[in-house]
Amino acid sequence: MCGIAGQVGRDPRTIQGRYAAYCAMQQTLARRGPDQRGMFISGRAALIHARLAVVDLENGLQPMQLDWQGETYVLVYNGELYNTPELRAALLHRGHRFAGHSDTEVLLHAFAEWGESCTAMCNGIFAFAVWQVNAGRLFLARDRCGVKPLFYTLTEQSLIFGSEIKTLLAHPAVPPRVDAAGLAEVLLLGPGRTPGCGVFCGVEELLPGQYAIYEADTARLTLHTYWRLEDHEHPDDFAATARKVRELVTDAIERQLVSDVPVAAFLSGGLDSSLISAIADANFAAQGKQLQTFSVGYRDNKKYFHATKFQPGADAPYIRKMNDFLHARHHW
Known part of the structure; x- marks a missing residue:
């Protein structure tokens, strides 16, 4: 930035x-x-x-x-x-x-x-x-x-x-x-x-x-x-759509890994950060490097956390699941 x-x-x-x-x-x-x-x-x-x-x-x-x-x-x-x-x-x-x-x-x-x-x-x-x-x-x-x-x-x-x-x-x-x-x-x-x-x-x-x-x-x-969002008919079936979405998301994330300084990922356990971390992790592993991930916790979170429709559960269990899946070095 x-x-x-x-x-x-x-x-x-x-x-x-x-x-x-x-x-x-x-x-x-x-x-x-x-x-x-x-x-x-x-x-x-x-x-x-x-x-x-x-x-x-x-x-x-x-x-x-x-x-x-x-x-x-x-x-x-x-x-x-x-x-x-x-x-x-x-x-x-x-x-x-x-x-x-x-x-x-x-x-x-x-x-x-x-x-x-x-x-x-x-x-x-x-x-x-x-x-x-x-x-x-x-x-x-x-x-x-x-x-x-x-x-x-x-x-x-x-x-x-x-x-x-x-x-x-x-x-x-x-x-x-x-x-x-x-x-x-x-x-x-x-x-x-x-x-x-x-x-x-x-x-x-x-x-x-x-x-x-x-x-x-x-x-x-x-x-x-010079550009505005437009809607068009979507003729692809589910399988073709899934392949295209995977291709677009993977390409978008991998293009953003280019850097002359260390690259890390914020991992909240949510869908977006987990997806980004997984693709970045695979990219790093293929190059023989290790991705670093970061998560933020709050003192007494268990004591004061209240489930809502927006966030029905705490992040930590999902973060740990991703830690077990990734080859990354994680920082709490």
Whole structure:
């Protein structure tokens, strides 16, 4: 998990002299990105990043910059691309060269090559921003299911964005005002929110499956939907459906095991964590490695636990069953 933020303005004077504000915005992202902090401030743009380093620890530093075919691209990115090898191969074929093996670098080259079309090609979870220096254009995008957050606000002279609402509120141009609609979000829907709502006045959320383009010269923002969930007739029988689901789930989990730092699984004894742990465990065992799993217990849980329809039984017996089944090293 990383954090991104920034500001793009029509007038460079909107950006210059705001370093203290950008540091305050970056500080709100510290828990999302404890490993490295970076900042790009030049002309009409400021891009901010806080990094949790997972892949290519040395060459994945951000903001990342690329000069390609007469344009300079600057990227800040929060996420993971699970089809990085496929995208890299396609880009190599088109003449791109890479300094490292991070998905950050692949995403930056993908945008330079295909522009906004790259979003439909990305298999992953992400929120990212690309500043095109010569064109004076900011591109924002969010993954299909909205796993990674991205909020923004428009002022008269600029667009300000960030991974979290409090990141925007750290900027002096975004006052923490709440109207009746915002109060309704907190009091009636909290902890949920209406999709697209940022609770505070003027704060918006880029929707899942959307990208946005902000033109600095005209201070104009346009929103575009690149993906939406659709329903189709399902012609497969049960056996074919089971095979396809197994294939999709296994592929999804194994693609998320790519890392340059140790990988572990949270094991609660529930269906989801047990399935993920089992597939990861088999993958590790095939490589002669041992998966590590973690579970959380609570003091006096037996004394105070009350069965509900949501949780009819305690987790511990199911966790122990999975421990007996897996080859993992478990930590309570």
